[in-house]
Amino acid sequence: MPAAPTLLHPGAWRFLPTLALGGLGGVIAYLIDLPLPWLLGALITTTLTSLAGVRLGSPGRLRKGVLVVIGVMLGSAFTPELSGDITAWAASAAIMLAATAVMMVVAVAFSYRVAGHSLDTALYAGAPGGLSALLMMAHESGADLRAVGITHAVRILVLLLAIPPILGLFGHVDLAGASNGPAQWSQLPSLAGTAWLVVAAVLGAVVGRVLRLPNALLFGPALVSSLLHFSGLTHAVLPPALIALAQVVIGTSVGVRFVGVALSDMARQLGLAVVQALILVLLAVAAAWVGQALTGISVAAALLAYMPGGAPELSLVALSLNIEPAFVTSHHLLRITVLLVALPPLVGWAHRRLRA
Template sequence: MPTLASFPLLPLLRFLPTLALGIAGGALAFAVNLPLPWLLGAMIATTVASLSGVRLRSPGRGRKGVLVVIGVMLGSAFTPQLSGDLGLWSLSLAVMLVATAAMMAFSVWFSQRVAGHTRETSLYAGVPGGVSTVTVMAMASDADLRVVGMTHAVRILVLLVAIPPVLQAIGHVDLAGATPDLSQWLWLPGLADAAWLTAAGLGGLALGRLLRLPNALLFGPALVSAALHLSGVTHAAVPPTLLALAQVLIGVSVGVRFAGTSLARVGHALVMAVAQALVLLAIAVLAAWAGHLLTGVSPAAALLAYMPGGAPELSLVALTLGIDPAFVTTHHLLRISVLVLILPGLLKRLGKR
């Protein structure tokens, strides 16, 4: 006999109040012309509610679907005109890897020496990216999972909030020009384009799992979509309404990570996580400027590509603002791939030391 708890739509019904709060926060941010309104508005609204003690539901499987959609959208940025630029990205990718190593070295040192966390907690909290992989690995250790999760969540929160002012400070970005008008909001792809986008999502999902790609739900569809768009098979694009909904769901998924967090009980950990995130942001800014000088890529694109972690969030920001999403996505794919490959051995070696 099926029970109410086993009803398939029950998790969705429980999530609707959280989704409504996220949409309301996004709409308010859109009304007051806040940059990245749907992402930041939803994130800020749900973060404030979570820290205030309101019990919010996570998107759960809904986030997985959003990652597939974002992957397809990111792949559409790989046009045939990019083929001549791909070879020029190698130096920038090298700069990103050096910056990633510097970020991790600082994060581990700061977490252990300044914040006072244990060695294992510091190692897992200090990894600049791959939060899902890191969290799973931390579960099999003696690391403090609350500190690890909070450090990564705060890092993503600080980076997303800091993106608009930092981008405006370094120039080359018109945040106000990124808002579509009514006709663009109402645009929908044709049946053929919708079929290609759906095929890219489903095919990419299967490919990502088959190849065991890091963050397969995101990068599998991105690779298939990129192949279709690079080859000129399709020029299909995702409608702005779906892009806005994806931003809301990603913003909500960041905000609900603070559910059950008491400012009074974890104030020290929060302050340390914010301080660490600000230093990592400074390292990313310096690395982005160096990448700009060495390769000529725009500082804005380099900054989004070099920021630590949050591949879905940062790639979505690049896509929303039109800041070379193909460049940004490629860098985050390489970062996560390298981290997944070397992280187990690195953590084991550092742990012994």
């Protein structure tokens, strides 16, 4: 007899306890007024549980679906009023690319000289973002995939944990009032607005793959949604409850990357990854101040846009805190695109330079 159809993919069922754990962490963080409660609460609880040796399920396909949702939400921030910001954005993008180059040089040198990784491992571990594509490239080059993955996971963890205190020091964001209250969670778009958002999600996923965009399930829907909103065809936005759920899924997806990482065996590698990440955070802060001084863009927006890695996570933070999500998203898309185009010739040049 054929098996009865299931409502969810088997992998999704295995993720439900992890999602519940992340949701519990989000609730606790929300009740104690932690900034970005759903994201950081889920991230902290699942990271600690993973490092304690508990094997948590991976979000798998659910994370892919959430990336589409985040993309649609990010696209809704591209309104016609943004047309006057193009000059400042272009100048900021140039600063971001220069800062990214500096951060990558520092990160690669740290991984190669201090951490003692091979040249290929250092190059892919030091690259600022685009982890999925980087892991495929790293696999083909024979780099240490575990070291690359852990370095990027620690970097994203440190970036997300560092954002609230840094933004609090800047004084540009009311973190205490950034969370949506329960009364707002039930807000829903109109039927017509919902239809447009569904079109953006489905068509965007296809467009992202056809155009071979980096992180196609995020940036494809963001592109289509931005065109719909910028043109004025729709002003619909997804309900705040969905943003909270997206934060929980993204937070848990970061936390489960530490499953199988034994603190006793990996203490040195984890410690070095934390040090590297903190250095990059300081460089991003310095670049954000430069960006604000030269372009007038807020320091908070520049910081989220210039941070090296975690495009879905940092774009979601910008959306959740309402810190110019369109600006942040466009910068991350540009950075990852330039990175993936430039990295293969850069790897070849580095090998030739080392042999010279």
